[in-house]
Amino acid sequence: MISCLVDGAVSEHVPANDRGFAYGDGVFETLAVVGGKPRLWQAHMDRLARGCECLGLPQPPQEVLWREAVTVAAGQSRCVVKLVLTRGSAGRGYAPPESASTLRVVSAHAWPEGIERARELGAHAVTCELRLALQPALRGIKHLNRLEQVLAARELAVHPGKQGILRNTEGYVVGAVDANLFAVTGGQLLTPRLDRCGVHGVLRELLLRDHMARCERRRMTPALLIEADELFLCSAVRGIVPLLSLDDRAWDPGPVTRELQDWHQELLERP
Amino acid sequence: MISCLVDGAVSEHVPANDRGFAYGDGVFETLAVVGGKPRLWQAHMDRLARGCECLGLPQPPQEVLWREAVTVAAGQSRCVVKLVLTRGSAGRGYAPPESASTLRVVSAHAWPEGIERARELGAHAVTCELRLALQPALRGIKHLNRLEQVLAARELAVHPGKQGILRNTEGYVVGAVDANLFAVTGGQLLTPRLDRCGVHGVLRELLLRDHMARCERRRMTPALLIEADELFLCSAVRGIVPLLSLDDRAWDPGPVTRELQDWHQELLERP
Numbered sequence: 001m002i003s004c005l006v007d008g009a010v011s012e013h014v015p016a017n018d019r020g021f022a023y024g025d026g027v028f029e030t031l032a033v034v035g036g037k038p039r040l041w042q043a044h045m046d047r048l049a050r051g052c053e054c055l056g057l058p059q060p061p062q063e064v065l066w067r068e069a070v071t072v073a074a075g076q077s078r079c080v081v082k083l084v085l086t087r088g089s090a091g092r093g094y095a096p097p098e099s100a101s102t103l104r105v106v107s108a109h110a111w112p113e114g115i116e117r118a119r120e121l122g123a124h125a126v127t128c129e130l131r132l133a134l135q136p137a138l139r140g141i142k143h144l145n146r147l148e149q150v151l152a153a154r155e156l157a158v159h160p161g162k163q164g165i166l167r168n169t170e171g172y173v174v175g176a177v178d179a180n181l182f183a184v185t186g187g188q189l190l191t192p193r194l195d196r197c198g199v200h201g202v203l204r205e206l207l208l209r210d211h212m213a214r215c216e217r218r219r220m221t222p223a224l225l226i227e228a229d230e231l232f233l234c235s236a237v238r239g240i241v242p243l244l245s246l247d248d249r250a251w252d253p254g255p256v257t258r259e260l261q262d263w264h265q266e267l268l269e270r271p
Numbered sequence: 272m273i274s275c276l277v278d279g280a281v282s283e284h285v286p287a288n289d290r291g292f293a294y295g296d297g298v299f300e301t302l303a304v305v306g307g308k309p310r311l312w313q314a315h316m317d318r319l320a321r322g323c324e325c326l327g328l329p330q331p332p333q334e335v336l337w338r339e340a341v342t343v344a345a346g347q348s349r350c351v352v353k354l355v356l357t358r359g360s361a362g363r364g365y366a367p368p369e370s371a372s373t374l375r376v377v378s379a380h381a382w383p384e385g386i387e388r389a390r391e392l393g394a395h396a397v398t399c400e401l402r403l404a405l406q407p408a409l410r411g412i413k414h415l416n417r418l419e420q421v422l423a424a425r426e427l428a429v430h431p432g433k434q435g436i437l438r439n440t441e442g443y444v445v446g447a448v449d450a451n452l453f454a455v456t457g458g459q460l461l462t463p464r465l466d467r468c469g470v471h472g473v474l475r476e477l478l479l480r481d482h483m484a485r486c487e488r489r490r491m492t493p494a495l496l497i498e499a500d501e502l503f504l505c506s507a508v509r510g511i512v513p514l515l516s517l518d519d520r521a522w523d524p525g526p527v528t529r530e531l532q533d534w535h536q537e538l539l540e541r542p
Contacts, residue, residue: 001287001288001362004287004288006287011287012286012287012288013284013285013286013287014284014285014286014287014292015283015284015285016272016275016277016282016283016284016285016376016378017272017275017283017378018292019421020292021285021289021291021292021355021376021415022299022355022415022417023295023415023416023417023418023420023421024294024295024415024416024417024418025417025418025421028293030363055418055421055422056425080363082363084292084293087421091272091380091381092301092351092353092380093424093449094417094420094421094423094424094448094449095421095424095425095427095428096421096424096425105287105292107287107288109362109363110362130408131408133404133405133406133468134404134405134440135404135419135440137401137402137419137422138418138419138422143418144292144293144294144295144418145294145295145416145417145418146293146294146295146296146365146416147294147295147296147326147409147414147415147416148406148408148409149294149365150290150294150296150326150358150365150366150367151326151408151409152365153364153365153366153367154327154366154367156366157366169405169406177365178364178365197404
């Protein structure tokens, strides 16, 4: 952690009775900050607002979050900034007290190694055993209950450097452990429907918006992935990453993935 | 919060980069401590051990936890002690780092009001809209991902003082928001099977052990509750609480519930 603000003050600690710590009662965002400017800011704020609405969490003004994100990133040519909002401190018990006020934790972290290399050369993936539970009440939001992702990431310890592809408890594909997933089939872009689990990734949402005519959200079986012409992951921080393999099936980075990498580059350069 | 130890030192703060705060990557226990002595200690420790094993979390020695529980409860004739274990501090990313070491937070809280009254007079309940997701990989353990319970407790804000009964996404009954549930039908004790969601409550486990011959774990439909002769909740802190009503159906506290309250009293007095 490079630096951290807790409710606007320099600190590396949060109250032990915070409901984020007690119950995971909050939401978060992870942003790329390059040249002092948070990337895809409005899309991150839109998802944060949906998460706060879902949990009934009062949201701090976006200009406060912007200022704090820029402050923790100061002096870094590029870094990752994490914003965490929780329901704040309270006594025991699941019921949110009326008096609770949202806690903000804004922290800067080192730029992850190998991002550019993975975009250029691609990544390998395996299918995880862990299945995501179906919980429509929390669909799409980036909340702090992430034990499923932790358990899936633990499986990957024996596959160093590989990504993990997750299915739900019904067997349908949801995405990667920490990224969304697209398949290219006959020129069409297919991505799992995330109406019962999974996170509505910021870059996924923008890709769906800008390429609506050739995109389809679908219940996707594992067989559909294996039969695809191309597969790629997408995430706000890591961008668009071609998948070179999934379990025993291999691909070369394909033309549609490369085209969308150009779109992503152009997206980041929009004023 | 009356007092708090973080890794054995007096503190009311935890690191902002703790994985409990970031992902809910940990487990907890809530114990009654009466006359300076933690109640049902070994049963709590057994569940904690199962939770740590499930998450791959190194567990601190039980004598350390006992000592800290007694320390925070010092001077209280009775209080509730909460033990939280998390995977400790780490950088970003779901994969648990090898270097992480378990964080312990042991805190004492005021004895909840109305416990004895509820045991004697009973409680009222409504069925919650929120459904619990089916996640066998986390079954039974008391982990820190509790947003479902938070959302369910939010529903109860319009039913002040009432308990909430939860179903899973398939419609079967799981229990109450923060307690287990038993139905008495023709002298038999029925309780929901918790193989896909729900917490293996400490008192539920002991009740099943001591009354095995007349207990059955079952997929329970809401209709089965309505048709029961008696319903009661059980929790380590609150004991055995007769249900006086569930939605539109009403009961008087029944003889089997009263008998089990005597059993519970005797259980607490065992050396």
